[in-house]
Amino acid sequence: MSTPHNSANPGDIAKTVIMSGDPLRAKFMAEHFLENPKQFNGVRNMLGYTGTYQGKPVSVMGHGMGIPSVAIYSYELYHFYDVEQIIRVGTAGCLHKGMDIGDLVVAQGSCTDSNYLQQYHLPGTYAPIADYGLLSRAVDECRAMGIRYDVGNVLSSDIFYDENQDWRKWAAMGVLAVEMESAALYANAAACGRKALTILTISDSLVEAKSASAEERQLAFTNMMKVAFSLV
Ligand SMILES: O=P(O)(O)O[C@H]1O[C@H](CO)[C@@H](O)[C@H]1O
Numbered sequence: 001m002s003t004p005h006n007s008a009n010p011g012d013i014a015k016t017v018i019m020s021g022d023p024l025r026a027k028f029m030a031e032h033f034l035e036n037p038k039q040f041n042g043v044r045n046m047l048g049y050t051g052t053y054q055g056k057p058v059s060v061m062g063h064g065m066g067i068p069s070v071a072i073y074s075y076e077l078y079h080f081y082d083v084e085q086i087i088r089v090g091t092a093g094c095l096h097k098g099m100d101i102g103d104l105v106v107a108q109g110s111c112t113d114s115n116y117l118q119q120y121h122l123p124g125t126y127a128p129i130a131d132y133g134l135l136s137r138a139v140d141e142c143r144a145m146g147i148r149y150d151v152g153n154v155l156s157s158d159i160f161y162d163e164n165q166d167w168r169k170w171a172a173m174g175v176l177a178v179e180m181e182s183a184a185l186y187a188n189a190a191a192c193g194r195k196a197l198t199i200l201t202i203s204d205s206l207v208e209a210k211s212a213s214a215e216e217r218q219l220a221f222t223n224m225m226k227v228a229f230s231l232v
C-alpha cells in the first residue's frame, strides 16, 4: 500500500530510516553509505532509498523543510511502513558564540514555536525529547570520533527569516541552535511509541558572521551521517 506522498510498498523500507530535509542529501547518503541502494520513492522528488550498511538494512529519505513536511513523512513511515526509528541529519543555525560551522549538535530536546503539539490536547507544555538509547550511543560515537559536538535543547521554528529576532529569547534559555523539524519528529515518535533522534551540523551562526555554502549543506557535512549510520 502506498500513500499520497510515498510510493513504497510494505517491506520496501527498513526499520531504521535516516532522514534529512534536503532529498539530495538523502541521495548523497545512498550513494556514499549504502550497499546496493534501491530507490523506493520519487513522489514530489522526495527521494528515498533502501540498502544495507555494513550488512544491516537501512533506508534514507528526504523529509522536506518545516514541521508540516517532516510530520507527514515521519507519520507515514511510523504508521504505514512500521518504521521503528528515524534519525534526522540536518543543518542548523547556532545561537551562541564559540560554536563553529561544522560542529555537531545532538538534539536532546526540541522546543518549538509551532502549533503542531496542540493536536494532542495536553493540559500543559509537552517537552519533545530524543530517544535516550539513540542519544547516548550518538554521544559515545561523537566522543570516539574526536569531533566537536554539543548536546542539548534546540528550537524547531516555523520561521527561517525571523523579523523579530525571537531566537534571542530561546538562546537566553540555553537553547543551542535553531532548525525547523525536530519537535514534530520527536512528538510523532512519542505518540506512537517509536524512536527518534536528530543530529545537526551547524551551517550558520545567528551571532557571528559565519555561513556554509549550499553545496556544503548538501554534501560536505558527513560527520553527522557517520554518527547516524553508526546507530543502525
Ligand atoms: O538541512 P535540513 O535538514 O533541511 O535542516 C535545516 O535546513 C532547512 C532550512 O534551510 C530546514 O529544513 C532546517 O531544519
Ligand SMILES: O=c1cc[nH]c(=O)[nH]1
Residues within 6 Å of the ligand: 091, 092, 093, 094, 160, 178, 179, 180, 203, 204
Ligand atoms: O539558521 C538556520 C540554519 C539552518 N537551518 C535553520 O533552520 N536555520
